Amino acid sequence: MSALSTTAVQAEVLVPVDQFLANTTRHYEANQYKTSYTVYVPQTELQGNAIVLNPAAVGEPVKLPTTSKNGITYVDIESDPAMLGVSYTKVNGQLTLGPAPQASTVKAPYTMQTPLSWAFDPWPTQGTPYQAKLNSSGDNIISPSWFKLHSLGLEASPNVSIDYVNDYKSKGYHVWPLITNRFDPGFTSGILADQSVWKKYAHNLVQYAYIYGFDGYNFDFENIDYADRDRLTAFVAYLSNHLHQYNIKTSIDVTGYSDSPEWSLVYNRSAFANSVDYVVLMAYDETWAKSTTAGPVASYPWVRNHTEKMLSEVPSQKLVLGVPFYMRLWHDTNGYAKGETLAMKNTGSYFANYKDKMTWDDRLKLYYLSIPTGSGSDRIWFEDNTSLGLKLDLVKELQLGGFAAWRKGFEDESTIAMIQGKDLGRGIPKSDTVDVPEPVVEETKPLTKLEQYKLRLEEKEKAKAAKAEAKRKAKEEKELAKRKAKEEAEQAKAEKKRQAEEAKAEKKRLSKSVQVVKR
Known part of the structure; x- marks a missing residue:
């Protein structure tokens, strides 16, 4: 057994990384x-309520x-020390490490309270985490994009973070990472x-x-490929069945x-x-990004039609309505459109600058704007x-399982406030009351070294983006100046030619006049 050499983290199940590595029975690499370590966890087998770990x-x-x-790096072993290859005891706040047991315990089953409030987070290292639940009608979920399928196994992002998980769980969120097939x-x-x-x-996936x-x-x-339809269906069922066994x-x-197809x-x-x-249901991209015809991302009739149609295949309590936090700016030239994704938070600036040109489309249930350009219009x-x-x-009207927004x-803040104030109804399991947690007022603390480092990285990224934008603008201005200079040169050339022709004509006229005088 190995007693921890520090008392700085007695209240938590955190182990200094060097001490963890000295005690774990798992093979590891650094x-x-x-600054980053990988442990190799043996595949498991269920025996009743026990998860047997075969070294x-x-x-x-x-x-x-x-x-x-x-400034000290720790391993968080709280969730499942057995899989990490250690055990521990805690006496009077003092943690002591021991050898790994041969089995772990299956998590207790739990039931989700719908309607769900859900957000996808493809860039979990950017921006500020949500400080409160999106809505208190039901459970809340955050889905960071952390995993990809690989031909040799699961590929995890280097950004998988226990701090991210613990932060969101402390605010009442379930963390359900997104897994992609790379499209x-x-x-x-x-x-x-x-x-x-x-x-x-x-x-x-179970181990993670x-x-x-x-x-x-x-x-x-x-x-x-459509030819893989049945295999895709079987694959999803296989993964889901295996994960369900572990709750x-x-x-x-x-x-x-x-x-x-x-x-x-x-x-x-x-x-x-x-x-x-x-x-x-990803009820967005009604008009795809690569479309050459401009149109809305998610008009109300389109969203409602697809939702109602899908209810014939998916029970309402299982169907989650995907909604967009984005739109598109379409550069339309002679009927050919090219789309550019705009964050929903940019709406305010357009309303401020083009208020008089905004029109409400009551059929599509959204605002529309067309701005004339030299080559057509921006829509x-x-x-x-x-x-x-x-x-x-x-969600409430059709008694859906909740909503999921792409993307965080x-x-x-105004959109978050609107969502928090929405009555999404009550789903499964139904409850007569809603427990709304009191807001937690945290004492302001100085930034840690890691937070300061992240802040510096964010500032560098912002500076890099600003530099790129300035470079782009400078390039545009240079090209504009070049075009203008070219036009002016062509105009000067044309003017010089015109003057030369006029001078030639005048000379010819004078020559004729002289000849007449001589006669």
């Missing part, structure tokens, strides 16, 4: 700077859950045909969930209905509803708090 079994890589306090049909076809790698994915404290996962599998929730994202027809939505806990169908609020009302960081 990066060249020894001789195949080990799957898991990024060590480390955190930094006062690569060729790659996806390969892994769907190789069931041996399915087992690696399933085991590794238990070590980091994830409550569930979100499958974002898109752009898949880990599952969900999958699906598009609305279209005639696209790879983006819509490939989804067996009714089969998904039988295997996962929630099906998220926007807006997503704002009004249009979003009307779509969120569908595209909204502002």
